[in-house]
Amino acid sequence: MTVSPHGEATRTGPDKTTLLFAAVLPLLSVLDVLIFSHVNLEALGVRVLWAGELVLSAFLVTRLSGWSRRLFFLANSAIGSVFYLAVVACTGDVDSPYVHMVMCLPLLVAIVYPEEAGAAIVSGVVCMLGIGTLVVLTGHPPAQAIAWASLVAMTSFFGVAGSTQFRRALEARNEARLERTRREAAEKLAGTLAAQALSERLATVGRLTAGVMHEINNPLAFVHANLRFLQEELRAQRLSSEAHVELEQVLAETRSGVERVQQIVLDLKGFSRRDTEESTACALTDVVADAVRLAAVRLKHRVHVKVELPPGLPPVLATPRRLVQVLLNLLVNAGDAIEESGREPGQILVRGEARGQRVVLFVEDNGPGFPPEVLPRLFETFFTTKGPEKGTGLGLVISRELLEHCGATLTAENREEGGARLRIEWPAHDQAAGTLSG
Structure with a gap:
């Protein structure tokens, strides 16, 4: 069972519960054998007809919606009540062992059709009229008919109350689902507008x-x-x-x-x-030396830069001048962070490693590191923790963009011993073949 946009319960396929009840109905004739010691053919015929009507309704209800669906529920509750009263009439009228279930019939209908409160009312009216007619036709006093009708009215009341509560809960759940959908749509729209503004x-x-x-x-x-x-x-x-x-x-x-x-x-x-120059194989030793030399003007007397590049480090595919720009930006950022924190002596370590088919370059410092709330936003455009006179929020974005053009990645993290670590990773470049490996 699913909920329609109008708060009505709908079924996407034949009602399996209805089909199961239809299959069980003819088998209830076994009760007749136990009670009357023989099969009541009239009651069996009524049950077979009732089962056929239930099978038809289980498939027909899937094609209905709106008012036609509500009218179907009302009609089907009345038909079901008539069939049950027919079984009572075939098995002894007011003296039938099944007559005591008449008063419960509206409540059962309310359980079967909880989305339509009117079904219990229709079933209650049919049951009151039917049981009253049977009482009168069999010569019982009118007071007994009134008593039966009162019991049926009471169960109908409880059935209607239960159906109403179910419907309200259904509508509240549907409203909550619509509200959640609207909220998600609003958040998605806000994200789209923010991306457009960016x-x-x-x-x-x-x-x-x-x-x-x-x-x-x-x-x-x-x-x-x-x-x-x-x-x-x-x-x-x-x-x-x-x-x-x-x-x-x-x-x-x-x-x-x-x-x-x-x-x-x-x-x-x-x-x-978005213009790019053709990348070539370049040695990290030369690139790092150029970047450190240019950064020395800014870092002099404040931060000591140490370089650890092992001999035989494979070349990487990059544009040398752009890679110098990236490393210069990382060195200056590290120097600014150390200066703002007041750490003395300030140290920056540039080290490289060959890891299998990949080359990794680290730029590490002994500064304060990245605050947890800042780390996920480091590579957002225009995001900066510096003042307006120092930062634009484009340095790391441009650096990552330049590295991605040559197949490298740039990530940031905090060191366990304190300070920040920027990591650049390339596939190793095979100079002989002129291709990337790994």
Whole structure:
């Protein structure tokens, strides 16, 4: 049995209980043999007809709905009551051993058709009229007919009350189910709207990046050209060896910083357009060295960076400059976390491992680690725990995006001994075959 959207109980197939009752009805003639010592053919015929009507109703009810279904219940309860009164009439009228069940018939109908309270009323009316007629026709006093009718009315009342309670419970359950469906639909809609808003924000970032890129690259190009000119002029000047080396180093680091800014702008543009460069096999030793060197400007005097890369570590498939960008972002994030926590001395460990057919690179720190409520949201766009002057919530998102383009994964966790751990994992790259293994 299922519940319709209107709170009515419906059956998706033939009522098995009704079919079982139909099968048992003819077999009840065994009671006649036990009571009367012979088969009552008239009662048997009534039971067979009743069983046939029940089989027909069990299949017919599945095709009905609404008012036609309710009318069917009312009619079927009346027909069932008539059949039972016929069995009583065939087995001794008021003196029949089955007459005492007449008063219970409305209650049984209420149990069979709990979704329709009117079925018990119809059965009660039929039973009152039927038993009253049998009492009068058999010459019994009218008081006996009134007593029988009163008993039938009482059981009808209880049947109607039970059906009403069942229907209310059914409607309450259906209302709760509809409310839950509405709530789930509202939550799904809210999620869709949030995703749409996020997509629009990303699209806005892409458009702004494309428009601002030229404004940033043009002055950077002038700065880069002027730095190159200063380096050439410096080489032409006659300065002391120590001063010359110092100025040359300062200019070289400045040029490297300018080139890094230009590259970051290009990477952000590529991210917003989903453009990708072709990945190549690269050695982690060189990439990590470049990232640590660039991060030293930011981490100097605050955090000590230690690198542990075993010799013979297989190359990985990546774009070297983009991998440097990712590692630089992870190192700077670790440095910021250590600085905010006030840990001294601050330490960052960059270590690599070859695990079967995979290469794993860890960036670990001895900072405070990730709060439990923050860890699941680290890679959400625009989510950041830094202040507005330090974080945009795009660093880890872009890093993961860049790594996924070359088949790598980026995950975050807390170390058991304290601090955070970022894990980058690649399939090992077979240089000879130029393919990924594993």
